[in-house]
Amino acid sequence: MKPADLQKMSLLAKLAFCAWALAGLIAQANAWGFSYGDQTGSNQACLSCHGKTGEVPKGTFIDPQRFTQTAHANLGCEACHATVPANHPDGNKVPKADCRECHSGISAEYDKGLHASKTACNGCHNPHLVQNPKDVSGQEINMICSNCHNSLEMTAKHGEWLPQSELHLRMLPCITCHTGAKDYYISMYIVKSKGDSRFGKQEVAEYADLKAMAGNRPIVSLIDTNRDNYVSLEELRVFNRTQKSLRLYGMMTPSTVSHKFEILDSRRNCSFCHTSGSGLMQTSFIAVPDEQGNFQRVPVEKGAVLDALYAAPDFYMMGSTKNAKLNNIGLAIICCGLIMPVGHGFVRFLTRKNRKHKEHQS
Amino acid sequence: MSEKTRIYLQPWPIRIWHWINASGIIILILSGAQIRFPETLSIFSSYKNAIEVHNTAGIIVSISFSFWFFYYKMVKNTLDKLYIPDEEDIKHGLVRQLLYYCFWYFLGRPSPYHATPDHKFNPMQKSAYLAVMFVLMPLVGLTGILLLNVTPLRVLVLMWGGIKFIVALHFLLACSLLAFLCTHVYLATLGDYIKPMLVGWEDVEEHEEPEAAPGVAIPGYRPVRHYPEYEQALLEQRHS
Numbered sequence: 099m100k101p102a103d104l105q106k107m108s109l110l111a112k113l114a115f116c117a118w119a120l121a122g123l124i125a126q127a128n129a130w131g132f133s134y135g136d137q138t139g140s141n142q143a144c145l146s147c148h149g150k151t152g153e154v155p156k157g158t159f160i161d162p163q164r165f166t167q168t169a170h171a172n173l174g175c176e177a178c179h180a181t182v183p184a185n186h187p188d189g190n191k192v193p194k195a196d197c198r199e200c201h202s203g204i205s206a207e208y209d210k211g212l213h214a215s216k217t218a219c220n221g222c223h224n225p226h227l228v229q230n231p232k233d234v235s236g237q238e239i240n241m242i243c244s245n246c247h248n249s250l251e252m253t254a255k256h257g258e259w260l261p262q263s264e265l266h267l268r269m270l271p272c273i274t275c276h277t278g279a280k281d282y283y284i285s286m287y288i289v290k291s292k293g294d295s296r297f298g299k300q301e302v303a304e305y306a307d308l309k310a311m312a313g314n315r316p317i318v319s320l321i322d323t324n325r326d327n328y329v330s331l332e333e334l335r336v337f338n339r340t341q342k343s344l345r346l347y348g349m350m351t352p353s354t355v356s357h358k359f360e361i362l363d364s365r366r367n368c369s370f371c372h373t374s375g376s377g378l379m380q381t382s383f384i385a386v387p388d389e390q391g392n393f394q395r396v397p398v399e400k401g402a403v404l405d406a407l408y409a410a411p412d413f414y415m416m417g418s419t420k421n422a423k424l425n426n427i428g429l430a431i432i433c434c435g436l437i438m439p440v441g442h443g444f445v446r447f448l449t450r451k452n453r454k455h456k457e458h459q460s
Numbered sequence: 461m462s463e464k465t466r467i468y469l470q471p472w473p474i475r476i477w478h479w480i481n482a483s484g485i486i487i488l489i490l491s492g493a494q495i496r497f498p499e500t501l502s503i504f505s506s507y508k509n510a511i512e513v514h515n516t517a518g519i520i521v522s523i524s525f526s527f528w529f530f531y532y533k534m535v536k537n538t539l540d541k542l543y544i545p546d547e548e549d550i551k552h553g554l555v556r557q558l559l560y561y562c563f564w565y566f567l568g569r570p571s572p573y574h575a576t577p578d579h580k581f582n583p584m585q586k587s588a589y590l591a592v593m594f595v596l597m598p599l600v601g602l603t604g605i606l607l608l609n610v611t612p613l614r615v616l617v618l619m620w621g622g623i624k625f626i627v628a629l630h631f632l633l634a635c636s637l638l639a640f641l642c643t644h645v646y647l648a649t650l651g652d653y654i655k656p657m658l659v660g661w662e663d664v665e666e667h668e669e670p671e672a673a674p675g676v677a678i679p680g681y682r683p684v685r686h687y688p689e690y691e692q693a694l695l696e697q698r699h700s
Binding site: 261262264265268296297345367368369372373406407409410411412413414416417420421424425427428429431432433434435436438439442443445446449452453454 | 495496497498499506507508511512561565566567568610611615618619621622623624625627628631632634635636638639640641642643645646647
């Protein structure tokens with residue numbers, strides 16, 4: 099063997115050793131049940147059947163596009179379904195992990211709430227579609243709740259004490275009032291009028307519709323015209339002026355969501371939301387749907403949502419999202435009304451003798 | 461020589477309407493202020509109370525406004541005559557009244573206008589009330605009704621430019637009404653305007669004067685008594 103061959107061999111041996119070590123590490127990680135590496139490859143084996151509607155029984159279908167966007171996809175199927183029986187495709191069930199194994203804190207919190215005796219985690223969350231609440235539109239969140247809570251019944255029940263309950267229930271995610279969040283932001287999403295009529299029924303705009311409107315460009319460019327992944331007030335104005343069938347709906351969304359679902363007395367006091375002040379209402383995002391059925395969150399200029407007319411003409415929270423400029427215009431109008439009484443009254447006081455004299459004369 | 465006569469200036473339906481309106485508008489201003497500035501004002505204790513008071517007062521004022529319109533337009537049929545300035549009012553009346561408020565009043569000269577049941581308002585009152593009763597009040601009422609029924613009247617809300625535009629309009633109109641209210645209350649103290657609005661009758665000092673020959677009065681201008689040019693015209697007619 100020539101020395102050069104030896105050198106070549108040793109390089110190959112080095113590569114082989116590295117590959118072996120890497121495989122070992124991955125195997126070790128799987129043994130622990132965690133892997134933050136890319137599991138797309140290993141998930142493919144499962145998705146090759148479960149990603150096709152015709153291949154697997156109803157209920158075990160997993161939308162590959164949406165699943166790959168979730169945090170669970172990164173862990174890999176085997177993190178939750180540890181041992182797949184050799185005869186699995188013959189109808190043998192695959193074991194499922196208990197959510198508590200990873201989410202023990204959330205689980206403990208959830209057990210203290212109203213929902214604990216009603217349903218488990220999967221009653222609300224499909225583990226193959228879990229998303230961060232910040233990355234979905236407020237309406238998507240409420241759709242989960244409305245699986246169990248009939249919206250008409252809820253409107254009537256809230257209407258017993260809540261003024262304009264239909265409006266409140268439409269414009270607020272349930273979790274805003276029923277979880278103990280401390281901070282909020284405004285989550286906006288695009289709605290589309292039915293039949294492209296400006297006054298038609300408005301529904302959350304779907305990706306396909308928006309894609310058709312955006313043409314070759316990405317959907318976000320319908321609002322973020324300069325595509326810097328940031329929506330300025332000016333861009334919002336242009337969007338509201340030019341898009342006839344599209345509008346923006348806003349929702350007050352908690353920034354951190356607890357899992358203790360409860361009825362909070364503080365939320366029955368209107369001032370909780372309506373005096374929370376403009377400070378909390380200054381941060382806002384627009385949730386733009388993407389191809390995978392998720393939402394891309396685009397930050398909006400701070401304070402834009404407070405703009406009187408253009409930012410989101412359909413989003414207004416009395417007492418909270420009032421516009422400071424309008425307040426000043428209103429004050430100026432009232433001051434104009436005081437010019438006459440104050441000015442005239444002053445001269446009237448100075449000339450009081452003059453009038454008395456004349457009256458006496460007559 | 462002068463004697464006191466009494467004119468029935470404000471019929472009872474109008475007096476009732478006026479005071480319902482006045483108290484309603486004051487309640488609306490106070491509750492509206494709390495609704496917009498809840499962090500600084502707490503007039504009606506809770507926020508919910510303020511909203512309920514505002515809604516109720518708004519409905520009462522809207523009904524009383526419709527009643528006012530119906531009474532003057534249908535019952536008395538004097539709405540146009542009372543509230544729409546005529547040619548003479550625009551050409552001379554407005555300036556004359558303005559001069560009176562700005563100068564003549566301070567010099568102790570009497571008002572160039574005297575109210576009669578059919579012509580209750582001077583040209584400036586007419587113009588101001590025209591704007592208030594035909595523009596401000598209907599608009600503030602309509603925007604209020606829209607805000608009270610955002611969900612059922614969704615299409616109308618969209619047609620008006622969205623809820624934020626309606627709120628802005630409602631707020632600015634309310635501020636304009638408050639500005640008018642300040643002037644309105646102040647001007648009421650300039651003459652005997654408050655008493656007729658309470659009891660209906662106004663005491664007027666009648667100066668004995670030769671009856672004006674027909675055709676002498678400047679067309680459209682009724683309150684002739686203190687109008688110097690009119691006296692001049694009378695004299696000229698007598699001499700001719």
